[in-house]
Amino acid sequence: TIMLRGVARVSARGITGVRYNSSTAANPTYDVVIVGGGSAGISLLNNWMKHSTASVDQSGDKFSFAIVEPSSKHYYQPLWTLVGGGVVSNAADSEGDTKDLIPKRAKWFQDKVVAIDPNKNEVNLEKGEKIGYKALVVAAGLQVNFDKIKGLPEALEDPNSPVCSNYSYKYCQKTATAVQNFTGGDAYFTFPTGPVKCAGAPQKIMYLAHDAWKKKNLSPNIYFNSAIGKMFAVDKYREALDKLCDEKGIVRNFGHNLVEVKADEKKAVFQLVPDIVGKDREGETVTVDFDFLHATPLMGPPDFLKETGLVDASGFVSVKKETLQHTEFPNVFSFGDCSNVPTSKTASAVAGQLGVVRYRAGKYLGSQESATPKTADFANFVEGDGPVYDGYSSCPLPVGQSKGIIAEFNFD
Ligand SMILES: Cc1cc2nc3c(=O)[nH]c(=O)nc-3n(C[C@H](O)[C@H](O)[C@H](O)COP(=O)(O)OP(=O)(O)OC[C@H]3O[C@@H](n4cnc5c(N)ncnc54)[C@H](O)[C@@H]3O)c2cc1C
Incomplete structure (x- = not known):
């Protein structure tokens, strides 16, 4: 459910006689806020919420979700290689409408995140809105x-x-x-x-x-x-x-x-x-x-992350590479191209990471899934702890005459 933090604050202020201040009132707060609706953000949202009409999450919960993504279009970037190589004739095949990819129960803010305050659990949007979160997933890609x-x-x-x-x-x-x-x-x-x-x-x-x-x-x-x-x-x-x-x-x-x-x-x-x-x-x-x-x-990490206090010296979001949980703020997670996980920045790495993020962020929120984990659903599950990411990434290389090399690797 969506909690309107500001509403409670306004009534409390009313009681103590503090004047209502519209600029701080009624910031919506969600259980999960995802920054970025690219491969990582959209797949996490759909993986977690199961499918667009389900009323219960994959984790057995009914968390409230919001995603911030400025673009009305979503792109499957790996296809651009095949477009450029003349294998796929139309670049438009890599493009879809963002609105069609966001489950109905999630709230889409079509806006840019300009700042994040992890001490206040707050995300600031370009158009001036502020949204609160219990758990934050930063998935803003590479610039x-x-x-x-x-x-x-x-x-x-x-x-x-x-x-x-x-x-x-x-x-x-x-x-x-x-x-x-x-x-x-x-x-x-x-x-x-x-x-x-x-x-x-x-x-x-x-x-x-x-x-x-x-x-x-x-x-x-x-x-x-x-x-x-x-x-x-x-x-x-x-x-x-x-x-x-x-x-x-x-x-x-x-x-x-x-x-x-x-x-x-x-x-x-x-x-x-x-x-x-x-x-x-x-x-x-x-x-x-x-x-x-x-x-x-x-290419480099997105500029807006610089001042958030979430990044390391290289500008990427600082997370523990196995759990994808932030090194300082336990309710912040990051995966995909904008995290500092030492693996190749690919959509296949995203696929290897998203179950870990769902479980770990869910665990932070007290999810059903973390209470009774189905360990077989995860590639690497540490008993008594949870799933861990092993660095999996892969790179399919078309090497000519309909031949290819699938280069697969992990942290080791
Ligand atoms: C030419 C090319 C070929 C590729 N080939 C392959 C391949 O063969 N195999 C493979 O696995 N991977 C491949 N990739 C890589 C793959 O596309 C990326 O690794 C993947 O898209 C990463 O997902 P992401 O969500 O982290 O970033 P993205 O998919 O880039 O999404 C980031 C999203 O964040 C949003 N965003 C940015 N700033 C903000 C902000 N301030 N506020 C809110 N939202 C914001 C963006 O609008 C974007 O939608 C290829 C990429 C390219 C360009």
């Missing part, structure tokens, strides 16, 4: 910062430039066009510094493009210019991908961080990363001419 690479936004906006990126609904269709229009020459695919959602995606599009060009009997020079030092963090998959690149004749330039795109001149500037290319090359840049450029932008 994609196209503008941190000079010239990139303009190049992406220019329909005639062969510069594209799958990292946005707006631009992924342009990737397919640019792949199709390419007639040969030098094709560059980039990988940035810092956190990346689905770290395999910058190379998946390269293999799909390679396949498309091969079918047209093109044999371009393909370069993977990466700010980091290897193709994949897990050695087993790194070895397989290095071999694959050798077979396809793909050149890997590590320690090359894209810093500028000059669309008119078809030039890209890379800052060399001394830790990878050698200290003697500190401050050096390399400029290349391109005929095709797939750019992966810089």
Whole structure:
């Protein structure tokens, strides 16, 4: 049930003769408030509430839920790789209406969270509303910062430039066009510094493009210019991908961080990363001419989290990696791309985490489920404690000719 905290406060103030103050009155309070209705927020809400018309939660309770999500559209981002690669023809297939994905019993605030006060259990929205929570789940994703690479936004906006990126609904269709229009020459695919959602995606599009060009009997020079030092963090998959690149004749330039795109001149500037290319090359840049450029932008934690007191030094929400519970505030949880859990930022990690969040946040609220847990429902259940997340994440890599590698891994 929705408790109107402010109502009680107003009547108490009436008794003591304190003047009614409309700005502090009637903040609605929910058992669970979810910040962000992306893959993590929407799947948690639906997983927990069972289905849109059920009157009892999956946990056997009847908690009140609110979700804050500004966008009227919900996106299934993994599809953007296939749109850019020409496998799925229409980007609109990745888009749905947010309203259709929110169970009827939940309250949707179509607004942005601008501040969180974990000491007051309060979330502030851009339009001025404040909402209270008993348990908070922060699932605000990664912020994609196209503008941190000079010239990139303009190049992406220019329909005639062969510069594209799958990292946005707006631009992924342009990737397919640019792949199709390419007639040969030098094709560059980039990988940035810092956190990346689905770290395999910058190379998946390269293999799909390679396949498309091969079918047209093109044999371009393909370069993977990466700010980091290897193709994949897990050695087993790194070895397989290095071999694959050798077979396809793909050149890997590590320690090359894209810093500028000059669309008119078809030039890209890379800052060399001394830790990878050698200290003697500190401050050096390399400029290349391109005929095709797939750019992966810089990404980072959402700006609004900075002042909340919930984040670590890297800006991500600080949680215990096994329970996804905040390191300081026991009624705050976070999962998906915006938490500091040391695993790859993917929707498959979200799938591995959401049962843990439901159970752990439910346990905080005294859920039925935590009283009589069905241990078999969880991948890893510690008797007498609850489910734990093992770091599961996976990355499906289409490697050409209808073949793929599913790279699965966990914390170890
Ligand atoms: C090109 C591409 C390919 C990918 N491929 C794969 C793949 O093959 N496999 C895989 O598992 N994963 C893949 N991913 C990653 C996957 O999409 C993400 O890991 C997943 O969406 C993370 O879910 P999330 O809810 O944490 O973040 P998101 O889904 O990004 O959702 C975050 C939500 O928070 C909202 N939000 C932001 N700020 C605020 C605010 N201030 N107030 C309220 N709400 C806010 C946003 O509007 C958004 O709806 C891919 C991603 C991309 C871009």
